[in-house]
Amino acid sequence: MEQLIRAIETDSLDRLVESVKAESAPLISSNLCEALNQFYDESLENGLDVSFExxxxEPVAIKDSLKRPLRFQQDYFxxxxxxxxxxxxxxGHTTDTFIGTVERLSGEMGEDGKRAGEVILNLLIQGESIRAKAILSSDQYYEADRAHMTEGAYIQVRGKLQPGRQPRQMSELSQFKLIAPG
Known part of the structure; x- marks a missing residue:
């Protein structure tokens, strides 16, 4: 956050963004920026002070401790x-194979007499639970229904997970299968 404030104050945001994009594990992300902006109320024109205790x-090195709060002025947002x-x-988009559960089925009956359509999945990604929305074919929807109705069942899905707010959009599904318990 200190880097972000410094870049705003020195008018070097382009340089900051380029360095963040080049890092493999950046400290500043679009999610952090979105979270900071959620503290701003346009009608109040407020600023934000952030401090850490x-x-x-657990001793903290002097270089890592803040002497004063980090101040995000109203015009920084x-x-x-x-x-x-x-x-x-x-x-970008992440194409990968994910493991998760089926949380909600919202498909519709097709002309072929089979259900297909939207589902909400709960994907397990790096110890986090991420909700994702996907549109399934009738065969995939059948597997999703079985997973949803079977206690302890998971699904394995391969596709492109879009960035953004949850539920995140999942597209280009190339695999969707039930992982039965036991």
Whole structure:
């Protein structure tokens, strides 16, 4: 956050965005920028002060401790939104195989007498639970229904997971199968 403030104050946001895009594990992300912007209320034209309190049982190096709160002035939030948009565009789409559960079925009956359509999945990604929306074919929907109705069942799905707010959009599904318990 300190880097973000410094870049705004020195008018070097382009340089900051480029360095963040080049990092393999950046500290600044579109999600952080979005979270900061959610603290801003346009009708109040408020700023935001962020401070951290550290546990006395865990010593913190002096270089890592803040002497004063980080201050996001009211006029910083528009610039933070610009950074968020630029980083969101660069985060791209993730094509991978995911494991998860089926949380909601919202398909419709097709002309062939089989259900197909939208489902909400709960995908397990790096220890986090991410909700995703997908449109399934009738065969995939059948597997989703079985997974939804079977206690302890999971699904394995391969597709492109779009960045953004949850439920995130999942497209280009190339695999969708039930992983039965036991």
């Amino acid at each position: 550290w546990s006395v049982s 528009g610039r933070i939104e610009e950074v968020r948009r630029e980083l969101r565009d660069s985060e």
